[in-house]
Structures are given as structure tokens and as C-alpha cells.
Amino acid sequence: MAPVVERAREVRYATAAELPEAIVGADVLFAYDFFSSAIPDAWPAADALEWIHVASTGVDAILSPELRASDVVLTNSRGVFDEAIAEYVLGQVLSFAKDLPRSWELQQARRWVHRESERVAGTSALVIGTGQIGRAIARLLRAAGIRVSGSGRRARTDDPDFGTVTAQEDLHEALAGADWVVCIAPLTEATRGMLDGAAFRAMADHARLINVGRGESVVTDDLVTALREGAIAGAALDVLDTEPLPDDHPLWDLPDVRITPHNSGDFVGWRDALVRVFTDNFARWVDEEPLRDVVDTSLGYVPTDGSAR
Amino acid sequence: MAPVVERAREVRYATAAELPEAIVGADVLFAYDFFSSAIPDAWPAADALEWIHVASTGVDAILSPELRASDVVLTNSRGVFDEAIAEYVLGQVLSFAKDLPRSWELQQARRWVHRESERVAGTSALVIGTGQIGRAIARLLRAAGIRVSGSGRRARTDDPDFGTVTAQEDLHEALAGADWVVCIAPLTEATRGMLDGAAFRAMADHARLINVGRGESVVTDDLVTALREGAIAGAALDVLDTEPLPDDHPLWDLPDVRITPHNSGDFVGWRDALVRVFTDNFARWVDEEPLRDVVDTSLGYVPTDGSAR
Structure with a gap:
């Protein structure tokens, strides 16, 4: 994770198996796409969660009924791919x-x-x-x-x-x-x-x-x-x-x-680009500004007016 | 060949082997690209030739010293491909x-x-x-x-x-x-x-x-x-x-x-497009108007100013 995040807050890293323990007390969760399906399983332990950012555009795997019904904000990585x-x-x-x-x-x-x-x-x-x-x-x-x-x-x-x-x-x-x-x-x-x-x-x-x-x-x-x-x-x-x-x-x-193996968007440098999208939003969260790329969980995507990032 | 040409003039069709006989008395020669190298061999028999149109953009195979030294006009199929x-x-x-x-x-x-x-x-x-x-x-x-x-x-x-x-x-x-x-x-x-x-x-x-x-x-x-x-x-x-x-x-x-087998320009319909380029120029020739896409035989191509056909 970017140093700017580690300087601002305590950062925990977790595998899918470790997530139910690591998520206790966490305010923010940054999840790679392939990790999304682990989140519904860890949901009961998410006692302080305010915001989930997912390193993908599609949010279908993460969108559990519990997340939809909650106040947790979900943002995606719209624009990277x-x-x-x-x-x-x-x-x-x-x-x-x-x-x-x-x-x-x-x-x-x-x-x-x-x-x-x-x-x-x-x-x-x-x-x-x-x-x-x-x-x-x-x-x-x-x-x-x-x-x-x-x-x-x-x-x-x-x-x-x-x-x-x-x-x-x-x-x-x-x-x-x-x-x-x-x-x-x-x-x-x-x-x-x-x-x-x-x-x-x-x-x-x-x-x-x-x-x-x-x-x-x-x-x-x-x-x-x-x-x-x-x-x-x-x-x-x-x-x-x-x-x-x-x-x-x-x-x-x-x-x-x-x-092709689900890699159409995965250009050289995509992981760095995903981290930049998160750190940009993280700075907004720290400053209590509105987050970008907020998913409408009732729709299942970010409503777009056609404007680029 | 297009009916418009056959109505206007006698049309002979020739293989490479038949060309030295067929070219006698001919004013105009329309040659497919792969045929170009047969033309230098038939050159001595070309007693009336005024114009050669080649169904390609490149004219390297046809450009014999005899053609360069002659008054025969050479046109190509610039624009088709x-x-x-x-x-x-x-x-x-x-x-x-x-x-x-x-x-x-x-x-x-x-x-x-x-x-x-x-x-x-x-x-x-x-x-x-x-x-x-x-x-x-x-x-x-x-x-x-x-x-x-x-x-x-x-x-x-x-x-x-x-x-x-x-x-x-x-x-x-x-x-x-x-x-x-x-x-x-x-x-x-x-x-x-x-x-x-x-x-x-x-x-x-x-x-x-x-x-x-x-x-x-x-x-x-x-x-x-x-x-x-x-x-x-x-x-x-x-x-x-x-x-x-x-x-x-x-x-x-x-x-x-x-x-790939020298087919980058050969889209479905390319042969018809090539015939259209020739018949357009043929109408100019019949009307004694200037021909389009005249090759500068000293350069080996049609000098271009960037304008499209």
C-alpha cells in the first residue's frame, strides 16, 4: 500500500481467511477484485466499517444483501481500465x-x-x-x-x-x-x-x-x-x-x-494505477470530503453522465 | 472486364504466355499486379502501346528500362488499398x-x-x-x-x-x-x-x-x-x-x-474496386482527357500531395 496511507492510519493486510479477524475495528477496506467474494463471509465481523473500495469496475461479487442494506459506502475503480x-x-x-x-x-x-x-x-x-x-x-x-x-x-x-x-x-x-x-x-x-x-x-x-x-x-x-x-x-x-x-x-x-483470461483491462502498470485511485479517494476520506466513484448499490454500478475521471 | 470497355474498344484477354502475341496492335494494357513481370518480356512486340494501367500500387516489377525510356504512360491503382x-x-x-x-x-x-x-x-x-x-x-x-x-x-x-x-x-x-x-x-x-x-x-x-x-x-x-x-x-x-x-x-x-500472404489490402470486393479504377481512367482515355494516377517512372511511384482520390 502507498506510504501516504500507512502514514495516515494503521494498515492491516489480510488474506481471505484472515479477513474476519482483520476486519474487526477497521473503518476502511481496500479489496482487490478477486478478493470480493470473501467480503460477504467476513461481514458479521465488520463492526466499524464505513467504506469499501474495490479495485475493479464491476462490483457484482461484493454486493451482498447485507452490504446493500447497510450504510457502508462502496466505491469502485472506474476509469482505470x-x-x-x-x-x-x-x-x-x-x-x-x-x-x-x-x-x-x-x-x-x-x-x-x-x-x-x-x-x-x-x-x-x-x-x-x-x-x-x-x-x-x-x-x-x-x-x-x-x-x-x-x-x-x-x-x-x-x-x-x-x-x-x-x-x-x-x-x-x-x-x-x-x-x-x-x-x-x-x-x-x-x-x-x-x-x-x-x-x-x-x-x-x-x-x-x-x-x-x-x-x-x-x-x-x-x-x-x-x-x-x-x-x-x-x-x-x-x-x-x-x-x-x-x-x-x-x-x-x-x-x-x-x-483470453479476463485480462483485457490489465495493462502493464494497472496495479499502480489502482492504488492511485484508492489513495486519491483515501485523501478525500481523511479530509472528510465526498468520495468519488460511489456505487449506487441499488443499481449495482456508478451512475455515469458520460464524464471522464 | 467491364462492359463499358468492351463496348468502346476491342478487348483481348491474355495469359503471360499469350501476351507477346496479344499485345501486337494494342493501345492499352490493363495488367493485374502478379502479371507485371510478364510485361518486360513482351515489350518488343508492343508496337502500338500508349498506356499501361496496373492493378496495384507498387510498380517495381513492371518498371523495365525500356518502359522508363519510352513514351508509354503508366498508371497505377492508387487509393484502392x-x-x-x-x-x-x-x-x-x-x-x-x-x-x-x-x-x-x-x-x-x-x-x-x-x-x-x-x-x-x-x-x-x-x-x-x-x-x-x-x-x-x-x-x-x-x-x-x-x-x-x-x-x-x-x-x-x-x-x-x-x-x-x-x-x-x-x-x-x-x-x-x-x-x-x-x-x-x-x-x-x-x-x-x-x-x-x-x-x-x-x-x-x-x-x-x-x-x-x-x-x-x-x-x-x-x-x-x-x-x-x-x-x-x-x-x-x-x-x-x-x-x-x-x-x-x-x-x-x-x-x-x-x-501473412501479401493480402493486407485485399478486402472482399477489391477486384471490383480495381476494375472501377481502370474503367474510370479508361473513360478519360477515350475522351482524351488527362489520366489520373500517372506514375513518374523516374521516381517509381505517383508523386502525392496528400490528397485522397
């Missing part, structure tokens, strides 16, 4: 369009096989999730000449990054017009399982899904069926409903599926 | 940065191995070659947040697409500051072999080369040495000095080398 994830999404889009994985397969076989490739400019993308990361994705895809629209809570036609945003109840109609479907929605009861068989059937058969949000937004068995039946043309999945993806899962070797 | 090649370049940049090939290797082994990735925004690219394709590359890389400069014939600081362009005699100094080196230079006596051992030693050891110009601009043995010794970190090669790359060539399986 935005542009790295946007670059990953555009990288997967271009890799699909230019058929780069097939080129590397052919290279391994020392084969020179001319193929035509797809243009990216002029295609259309639907970004599901209009928070900060979704906005960064929208801006970068637009910069590459892709027509972008959004799917979010509230329909609107004047969004600065998306132009048109359709409401989630119109998701299937919006899916039908997209060459690329990018999911960066937070995991909530409204989004869990929203990309199911009916959604894949609504997509164009040449469309590809890129999921950089949460694996549970997708009904994975339905995705496997859609890929096998050609309902959609491919998927790049940085998140899965079970992580790591089990050894024997069919997604590993379906053609036109690209698996 | 620009944006597709730019997309390919950005795709390779992002694939390197996000380590996608390694993700696909791990996927084949069904392994989930978290790694950090590189940010692309804020890195620097040197584009060697400031013609139309180089400009399209510069614009797209800039749109992704990459700082771009150019290397061309004439040094300048006010280029609309590159900002700063350094002259070829300062190439090594320019190479030293680049995270990405993109070669899209035409093949001329000035550029042949310019990327040699000394050039690779001038590059940063974390830099990658992306060659979408001509393979002969690179001294391939020096590139192999530079990659083996870690003088540079990788190369994406769409062009090679021998195409197809021979089966036993060491480039096929050097780590961090990506081979």
Missing part, C-alpha cells in the same frame, strides 16, 4: 476482420494461402452497457470508422458517445442490425443471462460477440449452440461464467472463438 | 500489444494464464513512406492515440498527416524513437535494402516492424539475425523478398514473427 479494454475490443474486431488467427494457424503449418479480408470501416457495432468503459469502446471503434450505437437503461438519441442508445427491452431489435456486439454491461439482475438463445438468433449470422463485461451476462450453453449452428459467426470472450474456463469446456476449441 | 492496409497495420499493432497470438496458443492448449498487456495509446510509430497508403496508416494510428511521424524523401514539420517527416538520410535516428516501425515505401533503388542490420540496431529492442510495402526494402537475413539476437521485439510481414515464403525459411517459426 477503460481505454485498455477499448483497445482490446478494437484488437479483437480487427483480428476477426483480417482473419489473423487463421494466418497464424497457416504460419504454424508453413503455408502461404492468399485470402481476402474484411473492411472494418463502415461496419456497425452495438455496445451493450453505456458506462465509462462502454463510452471508451464507442469512441475508439468510431475512430476506426465503425458506426456505433448503444444499449442501455434509457433510450435516447443524443448521446455524446453513442448517438442512439436503445433501451434493454429493445435489445433484440438492436442486435439484429449489428456486425459487432460488444458486451460491457455490469452484472445485475437485469443483465444476467440477457444474451441467450433468443438474443443469438436475433443477431446476424455474420456477427461476432465480444464480451468484456461479465460472463454471467451470457447463457454459455446457448452461446455454444449458436456458434455450432452458425447463428453467429464468432466470439471473443475475455470473461466467462466460470473462470478459469474448465479444461473440458467446448468453447476452448470451437472455431472462431477466442478466449 | 489504402484504408484496408491501414486497418491491417492497426490490427497487427493491437495484436502485438494485447499479446493475442500467445492467447491463441494458450487456448489451443486449453490453458488460462493471466498476463498483463501493453497500452497502444501514447506509443510512437514511424511510418516509412509518405504516399497515400502511408497517410491512411498515419491517420488510423493517430485515431488510436499513437504518436506518428513519417520518413520520406523530403524533411518537413508541417505535414497534415504526419506532422514531422524526416528525410531518408536521417532514417536511423528516426528509427531509434519508434515503438512501431511501419514500412510502406515504394521499392526503388533508394529504398531497396534500407532496413538492414544497422537499421535494426538503431531500433529500440522493444520495437516491432510491420512491413506492408515491399519485401526487398528489408534485408531478410539481417531481420532474422535481429530477431534472434533481440535487437527488435517482433515483426509482422505481409510482404517478403521471396513470395511465397519458402517452406524452409526460418521466419516461419521465429517467435514474435507474424507472416
Whole structure:
């Protein structure tokens, strides 16, 4: 932890197993994402907790009913991963369009096989999730000449990054017009399982899904069926409903599926960047100023007006 | 060939072997790129030739001393491939940065191995070659947040697409500051072999080369040495000095080398686009108007002022 925190307050470090003991008397908890699920278990021992800061954007794993019902403030690390994830999404889009994985397969076989490739400019993308990361994705895809629209809570036609945003109840109609479907929605009861068989059937058969949000937004068995039946043309999945993806899962070797290990946002230096986000908020807490990036625990994310950090 | 041409003039179709007979009496020759090297052989029979249009941007294979010394006008297909090649370049940049090939290797082994990735925004690219394709590359890389400069014939600081362009005699100094080196230079006596051992030693050891110009601009043995010794970190090669790359060539399986089969510009629909470029120029020829995209045969390319087609 940064020296500025250690100078200001007593700092305890704890593993998940140590947390129920370490949390007693603690005012503030800084939690790495993978640690989030340990917190509901330690909750009964949290007798002085005022504030939890989580080193991730998604807060689904930490959002227990007890936390929702409490006065504990929850903040996230909104902004750290935005542009790295946007670059990953555009990288997967271009890799699909230019058929780069097939080129590397052919290279391994020392084969020179001319193929035509797809243009990216002029295609259309639907970004599901209009928070900060979704906005960064929208801006970068637009910069590459892709027509972008959004799917979010509230329909609107004047969004600065998306132009048109359709409401989630119109998701299937919006899916039908997209060459690329990018999911960066937070995991909530409204989004869990929203990309199911009916959604894949609504997509164009040449469309590809890129999921950089949460694996549970997708009904994975339905995705496997859609890929096998050609309902959609491919998927790049940085998140899965079970992580790591089990050894024997069919997604590993379906053609036109690209698996990455939930690292789309994890650029070199991301841990330092996460600590800086926390220490910035910690200074506000010490000074009794309002915290930034406060999660609306009833929504499950930080309501955004589109402004950058 | 398009009906508009067949209605206006007698059209003959010829293979390379048939060309010396077919070219007798012909005013105009439309040649696909791979056909270019057949033309110098047929040259003695070209008794009426006024104009050759080549379905490529590079004209190195067609530029015989006899053609240079003649009054035959040479035009190329400038503009058709620009944006597709730019997309390919950005795709390779992002694939390197996000380590996608390694993700696909791990996927084949069904392994989930978290790694950090590189940010692309804020890195620097040197584009060697400031013609139309180089400009399209510069614009797209800039749109992704990459700082771009150019290397061309004439040094300048006010280029609309590159900002700063350094002259070829300062190439090594320019190479030293680049995270990405993109070669899209035409093949001329000035550029042949310019990327040699000394050039690779001038590059940063974390830099990658992306060659979408001509393979002969690179001294391939020096590139192999530079990659083996870690003088540079990788190369994406769409062009090679021998195409197809021979089966036993060491480039096929050097780590961090990506081979594609000279198809970076060949998007779905490229052949139709090439025919449209020719028929547009053919209409000018029939009407005795000035042709577009006339190659300066002493330079070996179409001098460009940066304007798009």
C-alpha cells in the first residue's frame, strides 16, 4: 500500500481467511477484485466499517444483501481500465476482420494461402452497457470508422458517445442490425443471462460477440449452440461464467472463438494505477470530503453522465 | 472486364504466355499486379502501346528500362488499398500489444494464464513512406492515440498527416524513437535494402516492424539475425523478398514473427474496386482527357500531395 496511507492510519493486510479477524475495528477496506467474494463471509465481523473500495469496475461479487442494506459506502475503480479494454475490443474486431488467427494457424503449418479480408470501416457495432468503459469502446471503434450505437437503461438519441442508445427491452431489435456486439454491461439482475438463445438468433449470422463485461451476462450453453449452428459467426470472450474456463469446456476449441483470461483491462502498470485511485479517494476520506466513484448499490454500478475521471 | 470497355474498344484477354502475341496492335494494357513481370518480356512486340494501367500500387516489377525510356504512360491503382492496409497495420499493432497470438496458443492448449498487456495509446510509430497508403496508416494510428511521424524523401514539420517527416538520410535516428516501425515505401533503388542490420540496431529492442510495402526494402537475413539476437521485439510481414515464403525459411517459426500472404489490402470486393479504377481512367482515355494516377517512372511511384482520390 502507498506510504501516504500507512502514514495516515494503521494498515492491516489480510488474506481471505484472515479477513474476519482483520476486519474487526477497521473503518476502511481496500479489496482487490478477486478478493470480493470473501467480503460477504467476513461481514458479521465488520463492526466499524464505513467504506469499501474495490479495485475493479464491476462490483457484482461484493454486493451482498447485507452490504446493500447497510450504510457502508462502496466505491469502485472506474476509469482505470477503460481505454485498455477499448483497445482490446478494437484488437479483437480487427483480428476477426483480417482473419489473423487463421494466418497464424497457416504460419504454424508453413503455408502461404492468399485470402481476402474484411473492411472494418463502415461496419456497425452495438455496445451493450453505456458506462465509462462502454463510452471508451464507442469512441475508439468510431475512430476506426465503425458506426456505433448503444444499449442501455434509457433510450435516447443524443448521446455524446453513442448517438442512439436503445433501451434493454429493445435489445433484440438492436442486435439484429449489428456486425459487432460488444458486451460491457455490469452484472445485475437485469443483465444476467440477457444474451441467450433468443438474443443469438436475433443477431446476424455474420456477427461476432465480444464480451468484456461479465460472463454471467451470457447463457454459455446457448452461446455454444449458436456458434455450432452458425447463428453467429464468432466470439471473443475475455470473461466467462466460470473462470478459469474448465479444461473440458467446448468453447476452448470451437472455431472462431477466442478466449483470453479476463485480462483485457490489465495493462502493464494497472496495479499502480489502482492504488492511485484508492489513495486519491483515501485523501478525500481523511479530509472528510465526498468520495468519488460511489456505487449506487441499488443499481449495482456508478451512475455515469458520460464524464471522464 | 467491364462492359463499358468492351463496348468502346476491342478487348483481348491474355495469359503471360499469350501476351507477346496479344499485345501486337494494342493501345492499352490493363495488367493485374502478379502479371507485371510478364510485361518486360513482351515489350518488343508492343508496337502500338500508349498506356499501361496496373492493378496495384507498387510498380517495381513492371518498371523495365525500356518502359522508363519510352513514351508509354503508366498508371497505377492508387487509393484502392489504402484504408484496408491501414486497418491491417492497426490490427497487427493491437495484436502485438494485447499479446493475442500467445492467447491463441494458450487456448489451443486449453490453458488460462493471466498476463498483463501493453497500452497502444501514447506509443510512437514511424511510418516509412509518405504516399497515400502511408497517410491512411498515419491517420488510423493517430485515431488510436499513437504518436506518428513519417520518413520520406523530403524533411518537413508541417505535414497534415504526419506532422514531422524526416528525410531518408536521417532514417536511423528516426528509427531509434519508434515503438512501431511501419514500412510502406515504394521499392526503388533508394529504398531497396534500407532496413538492414544497422537499421535494426538503431531500433529500440522493444520495437516491432510491420512491413506492408515491399519485401526487398528489408534485408531478410539481417531481420532474422535481429530477431534472434533481440535487437527488435517482433515483426509482422505481409510482404517478403521471396513470395511465397519458402517452406524452409526460418521466419516461419521465429517467435514474435507474424507472416501473412501479401493480402493486407485485399478486402472482399477489391477486384471490383480495381476494375472501377481502370474503367474510370479508361473513360478519360477515350475522351482524351488527362489520366489520373500517372506514375513518374523516374521516381517509381505517383508523386502525392496528400490528397485522397
